[in-house]
Amino acid sequence: MRFEPVATVRAYERVVQQIEEAVFSGTLKAGERLPSERELMTQFAVSRSTIREALRVLQAAGLIRSKPGDPRGPEVLAASPAALHKSMHRLTRADHLSLAELLQFRMALDGSAHLLAAKLRTEEHLAELEAALAAMHAGTSLGYAEFSRADVAFHEAIARAAGNPLLVVCLEVVRGVVLEQIEERLSHAGDQDALMRTWLAHHGEVLQAIRDADGELAARLARRALYDNYAEYVPECERVLLHPLLDI
Amino acid sequence: MRFEPVATVRAYERVVQQIEEAVFSGTLKAGERLPSERELMTQFAVSRSTIREALRVLQAAGLIRSKPGDPRGPEVLAASPAALHKSMHRLTRADHLSLAELLQFRMALDGSAHLLAAKLRTEEHLAELEAALAAMHAGTSLGYAEFSRADVAFHEAIARAAGNPLLVVCLEVVRGVVLEQIEERLSHAGDQDALMRTWLAHHGEVLQAIRDADGELAARLARRALYDNYAEYVPECERVLLHPLLDI
DNA sequence: GACGGTATGCTGGTCGGACCAGTAACCCAG
DNA sequence: CTGGGTTACTGGTCCGACCAGCATACCGTC
Numbered sequence: 001m002r003f004e005p006v007a008t009v010r011a012y013e014r015v016v017q018q019i020e021e022a023v024f025s026g027t028l029k030a031g032e033r034l035p036s037e038r039e040l041m042t043q044f045a046v047s048r049s050t051i052r053e054a055l056r057v058l059q060a061a062g063l064i065r066s067k068p069g070d071p072r073g074p075e076v077l078a079a080s081p082a083a084l085h086k087s088m089h090r091l092t093r094a095d096h097l098s099l100a101e102l103l104q105f106r107m108a109l110d111g112s113a114h115l116l117a118a119k120l121r122t123e124e125h126l127a128e129l130e131a132a133l134a135a136m137h138a139g140t141s142l143g144y145a146e147f148s149r150a151d152v153a154f155h156e157a158i159a160r161a162a163g164n165p166l167l168v169v170c171l172e173v174v175r176g177v178v179l180e181q182i183e184e185r186l187s188h189a190g191d192q193d194a195l196m197r198t199w200l201a202h203h204g205e206v207l208q209a210i211r212d213a214d215g216e217l218a219a220r221l222a223r224r225a226l227y228d229n230y231a232e233y234v235p236e237c238e239r240v241l242l243h244p245l246l247d248i
Numbered sequence: 249m250r251f252e253p254v255a256t257v258r259a260y261e262r263v264v265q266q267i268e269e270a271v272f273s274g275t276l277k278a279g280e281r282l283p284s285e286r287e288l289m290t291q292f293a294v295s296r297s298t299i300r301e302a303l304r305v306l307q308a309a310g311l312i313r314s315k316p317g318d319p320r321g322p323e324v325l326a327a328s329p330a331a332l333h334k335s336m337h338r339l340t341r342a343d344h345l346s347l348a349e350l351l352q353f354r355m356a357l358d359g360s361a362h363l364l365a366a367k368l369r370t371e372e373h374l375a376e377l378e379a380a381l382a383a384m385h386a387g388t389s390l391g392y393a394e395f396s397r398a399d400v401a402f403h404e405a406i407a408r409a410a411g412n413p414l415l416v417v418c419l420e421v422v423r424g425v426v427l428e429q430i431e432e433r434l435s436h437a438g439d440q441d442a443l444m445r446t447w448l449a450h451h452g453e454v455l456q457a458i459r460d461a462d463g464e465l466a467a468r469l470a471r472r473a474l475y476d477n478y479a480e481y482v483p484e485c486e487r488v489l490l491h492p493l494l495d496i
Numbered sequence: 497g498a499c500g501g502t503a504t505g506c507t508g509g510t511c512g513g514a515c516c517a518g519t520a521a522c523c524c525a526g
Numbered sequence: 527c528t529g530g531g532t533t534a535c536t537g538g539t540c541c542g543a544c545c546a547g548c549a550t551a552c553c554g555t556c
Contacts, residue, residue, distance in 0.1 A: 011510070012304070024341045036536060047511045049297055052537090056260070056301045057308045061338065068537040069519035079342030087331040090309060093272045094327035095413060104364070105414040112356035112493070119492035163489070165345065166336075166353040170418065215492055241411070244367035244463055245360070259539070284507060295540045300509090316508040317547030499556080507548070512541105519536070526529085 011046050015054035018044075023063055023076060030078035034064060039073075062086075081169045088173045099181050099230075100238035106174045107226050107245045109167060111219040114206065116162035118215035125161035129207050132157045136200055144192045154203055161210070182233045198229070220248070259294050263302035266292075271311055271324060278326035282312060287321075329417040336425050347429050347478075348486035354422045355474050355493045359467040361419060362454065365409035366463035373409035377455050380405045384448055392440045402451055409458070430481045446477070468496070 022028045035043065040051045055074060058064045062083035066074035092102070117125070132154040139147035155175070159168040202225045209218035223245050231239055270276045283291065288299045303322060306312045310331035314322035339345045365373070380402040387395035403423070407416040450473045457466035471493050479487055 024338075038536085049300070049512090050510065052297070053301060053304045053509095055537095056304045060305045060308045061335065063338075066537065067519080069517075069535085070537075071520055071535050073536080079339060079344045081339060081344075083335040084332070084339060087309065087335050090268075090272075090311070091327055091329060091332055091417065092414065094311075096274075097414060101412050101414060104412050108360035108364075108415070109356070112360070115496065116352070116356075116489075116492055120489065164349050164352050165339075166349060166422070167356070174414070216496060241364075241368065244364055248363065248464060286507085297541090298539065301538095303508095314508065315548080317506085317549085318508075319506050319549055321507075497556105499554105501552105501554090503552075504550085505548105506550100507546100509545085509547105511544080513543105514539100514541080516539080517537095519534105521533090521535105523532080524530095526527105 011050045012053040012057070015040075015044050015046065015051060016057050019054065019058060020061075020063065028076045030076055032076045033073040034076065036071075036073045081165055084166075084169050085173055088170060089177070092173060092177045097177075098238065099178070100234045100241050102174055102178050102181070103226060103230055103234060104241050104245065106171065106178060107223045107242060109171050109174070110222045110226060111245065113159055113162040113164075113167050113171060114210070114218040114222040115215035116164065116167075117158050118210040118213050118218040120163055121161040121210055121213075125157070126207075126211060128157045129154065129161065129210065133200075133203055133207055136203065140193075140196050140200065144196070147196050151199060151203075158206075158210075178230065182230070185233060199225075260298045260301040260305070263288075263292050263294065263299060264305050267302065267306060268309075268311065276324045278324055280324045281321040282324065284319075284321045329421050332417065333421045333424060336421055337428065340425055340429065345425075346486065347426070348482045348489045350422055350426050350429070351474060351478055351482060352489050352493065354419070354426060355471045355490060357415060357419050357422070358470045358474060359493065361407055361410040361412075361415050362458070362466040362470040363463035364411065364415075365406050366458040366461050366466040368411055369409040369458055369461075373405070374455075374459060376405045377402065377409065377458065381448075381451055381455055384451065388441075388444050388448065392444070395444050399447060399451075406454075406458075426478065430478065433481060447473075 019028075019034070028034070034040065037048055037051050037055065041048050044051065055064065055066060059066065060083075062080060063077060064074045065077055121129075132150060135150040136147060136154060139150040155171070156168070159171055162168075202221065206218055206221050206225075209215075209221060227242055227246055231242060234242070267276075267282070276282070282288065285296055285299050285303070289296050292299065303312065303314060307314065308331075310328055311325060312322045313325055336345070340350070369377075380398060383398040384395060384402060387398040403419070404416070407419055410416075450469065454466055454469050454473075457463075457469060475490055475494055479490060482490070
């Protein structure tokens, strides 16, 4: 005979569980309101501090949002990958990952994203991609900041065409972290004009491959572009980690 | 001239930010202790309620853990994918992540992991993989639970051979979430014996490919195995999402 | 001197009450 | 019908209190 370990469940945790369950089961839909803290306090028969700690947890998880002074109470939010984004971001920051590992991960994911985008894209996606590319063209004359914004839009359009929200979130996060690591070195890069032209040419090739539904080519182009542009910031001895992703 | 939107930052949020920053920057390492709530309250010059709400948020994010009565104060935790797992789990429950998308993501990641493992593996990794496979062999006669444990060990060994911690974490998380979604249907599956034999054969092939440093083959085998074993749980109309990852 | 139990001072968890700035809805004057 | 002020209640923050639980230092026993 075996005994179960006794788990002391905090009061606020039980409040979290109940509200969470109500949200997931659909009893509480997005946009609806929770009772006020003082009302919840009587319903759960706990103090306001306990209620507030529970609400903080739910808020951190992205399930609710509360605005001071609003007589309608805390709002139930629609499910969004924001919380996923945040925990992913925390993990990448806390893990002290090397740039090589981040790039390796990004090359793997970006390759898959481009492959899927090429195979699954619709006409709407193609139109969106073309619009993003045109915006990048226009952005070249408006300075690097504007160009960079358009570049992000292009990447997001690819991720959307791939159609996988997990892929989108992970790519977005790791992209941000990579940029964080090299941005100071990047701003020192001399010829921003040449940089913009390089990216523009690459995105043009990628778009053509996606239009042709040539997933393998799009994936290879994407991985190669990441390597060509970022490998210089990776210590030489670690670059070998990236090579297996280039040969395929 | 443009004005910035004024963001009212709550007191507890600033506490969270400061502690978070200390953890990420390495000032606070895993295993170390935070000052007690009453001490933090004087350091941050806020009330204990505010401190507690901040600690709740950090705890929900998996950065700290506090045990009642411990005079050493709240403990700083090592980075763990638990929070990532939870937010992904929540998203799947809220129906924003279908099994097809999870599998698609897992096929992409697992393929890359196998590719990297085949290209970067050392002799130690090979030995570890062989040991894991032997454990699976032994596990077949000890029931499905034991076999499953050995199976996980094999997957982890592959991820370790690939050498990318982000890949490891993401695979681990998405693997868990996939199993959650199908476990009730899985336990009803009749012939567990045949299932175990199938996996055993597949892992043998994969190991051979990795030994031969044939990354493309290992990746293809991994993606194919995932599809063969899990696609039946995906609604037919969504299976097309997985096909582009099989053709490469 | 080595050991086991106890006392102590702290911890986190919970409670209740209080005040403030802010919001949304309502109502009334125009 | 509109606009502006009133009002009731919201969430954010603070304070003080009590409890059970943990580590440690202390102390008496052997």
